[in-house]
Amino acid sequence: MNLDDIKNDKEWLVQEILEVINPDYKNRSQTHLEKEKRDIRYTLLFTMEGIENINATLIINYYRWLIDTLSAYNIKKDILFKMHRVISEKLLPYLSEAQKTFLEHLDIEQSLTIKDPFKIDEKHTVHKLYLDALLNKNREQALQVVNQYLEDGMDLKTLYMDVIQISLYEIGYLWQTKKITVADEHLATVITQFVIATLYPKIFAMQKHDKKVLGAGVGKELHEIGIRMVMDFFEIDGYQTQYLGCNIPPKEIVAYALDFQPDIIALSITLPIHIGDMKKTVAMIRDETRLDHVKIIIGGQPFLHDTALHNIIGADGFAKNAVDALKVGGQLVAKTA
Ligand code: B12
Numbered sequence: 554m555n556l557d558d559i560k561n562d563k564e565w566l567v568q569e570i571l572e573v574i575n576p577d578y579k580n581r582s583q584t585h586l587e588k589e590k591r592d593i594r595y596t597l598l599f600t601m602e603g604i605e606n607i608n609a610t611l612i613i614n615y616y617r618w619l620i621d622t623l624s625a626y627n628i629k630k631d632i633l634f635k636m637h638r639v640i641s642e643k644l645l646p647y648l649s650e651a652q653k654t655f656l657e658h659l660d661i662e663q664s665l666t667i668k669d670p671f672k673i674d675e676k677h678t679v680h681k682l683y684l685d686a687l688l689n690k691n692r693e694q695a696l697q698v699v700n701q702y703l704e705d706g707m708d709l710k711t712l713y714m715d716v717i718q719i720s721l722y723e724i725g726y727l728w729q730t731k732k733i734t735v736a737d738e739h740l741a742t743v744i745t746q747f748v749i750a751t752l753y754p755k756i757f758a759m760q761k762h763d764k765k766v767l768g769a770g771v772g773k774e775l776h777e778i779g780i781r782m783v784m785d786f787f788e789i790d791g792y793q794t795q796y797l798g799c800n801i802p803p804k805e806i807v808a809y810a811l812d813f814q815p816d817i818i819a820l821s822i823t824l825p826i827h828i829g830d831m832k833k834t835v836a837m838i839r840d841e842t843r844l845d846h847v848k849i850i851i852g853g854q855p856f857l858h859d860t861a862l863h864n865i866i867g868a869d870g871f872a873k874n875a876v877d878a879l880k881v882g883g884q885l886v887a888k889t890a
């Protein structure tokens with residue numbers, strides 16, 4: 554049995570971990586037990602992703618996020634460090650020698666000082682009006698804020714990066730620290746999608762050249778605004794784009810690409826548990842000889858924490874945001890007007 558087998562059949566291990574972490578588990582309510590199991594399951598998946606890729610940052614960042622998130626529920630760090638120890642012990646028999654060495658040398662408690670790329674600089678305030686509109690759950694207000702910025706001369710790229718992206722990162726923190734609910738997070742997304750939709754007449758009016766980009770979020774990924782933003786930047790820069798949305802099986806991306814014949818395929822993930830799917834998607838594109846000329850670029854939040862992580866995917870390029878995606882894309886394919 555290896556880590557892939559455990560990913561496919563993990564409930565027995567979740568139960569074993571629960572029994573060690575919380576010997577008193579039988580006295581808990583069913584709802585409480587389900588929540589505890591959900592946290593263990595999620596932590597197990599993140600840990601396995603870090604081990605498979607021999608990547609400490611994936612695991613460390615996950616624990617930093619978990620500590621922040623669960624502190625809103627008064628759950629102390631020590632319990633989480635214990636969970637890490639138990640998960641590590643339980644996984645050891647199923648690991649290769651290299652994976653064992655990696656895990657044995659991983660000291661989560663020592664490593665939690667890495668800078669968080671999502672901490673927003675307090676001096677950055679330009680997004681506050683838009684964030685207020687999201688928190689007020691007010692679609693009209695959000696649209697007014699954006700239109701006012703555009704009237705005042707803000708360009709589309711600045712609007713996307715400095716207003717919309719930063720506001721969504723803050724929405725994430727507010728959810729994580731239990732200040733808003735998942736429904737509020739959904740609403741913020743829906744309002745943002747609505748606002749972005751109103752920008753398309755401007756985006757599509759930009760002059761086009763001959764290069765084409767196909768974009769998608771891979772695997773079971775549901776976060777789609779990051780890749781949408783990247784695709785909109787390509788469109789603003791004159792590329793002809795097709796954006797397939799998220800949760801697309803790799804073979805569908807390949808089939809679509811054969812038809813569309815893009816110069817670039819842009820792939821995105823947000824949750825590190827989808828790294829395996831991204832690798833598979835890239836490998837499948839590479840296996841199709843009729844797509845040999847296509848350049849693949851990748852991005853998304855797991856790669857922001859560790860600047861070398863993208864190398865394991867085997868793409869031609871990586872960018873940390875939509876602005877850099879254009880630079881990387883421009884280096885990979887030469888545009889002709
Ligand atoms: C909106 C949102 C959701 C929405 C998504 C809806 C949708 N249709 O997109 C919903 C409500 C569905 C959701 C669900 C979940 N979410 Co959520 N979500 C967010 C939130 C608030 C915003 C995401 C976003 O749009 N960001 C803005 C975009 C523009 O930024 P970006 O994705 O980083 O993209 C930029 C770069 O990464 C890069 N990039 C991205 N893709 C690509 C591709 C290429 C090719 C290139 C070059 C570059 C590139 O360029 C982009 C533009 O500059 C984030 C907070 C955050 N930090 O982002 C949490 C967040 C990502 N979610 C999180 C979590 C935990 C979840 C859930 C597990 C629980 C929950 N909150 O409900 C579920 C999981 C669902 C699933 N099965 O996948 C966590 C992830 C933590 C972690 N450890 O990884 C976050 C960080 C919140 C937090 N602070 O805890 N979420």
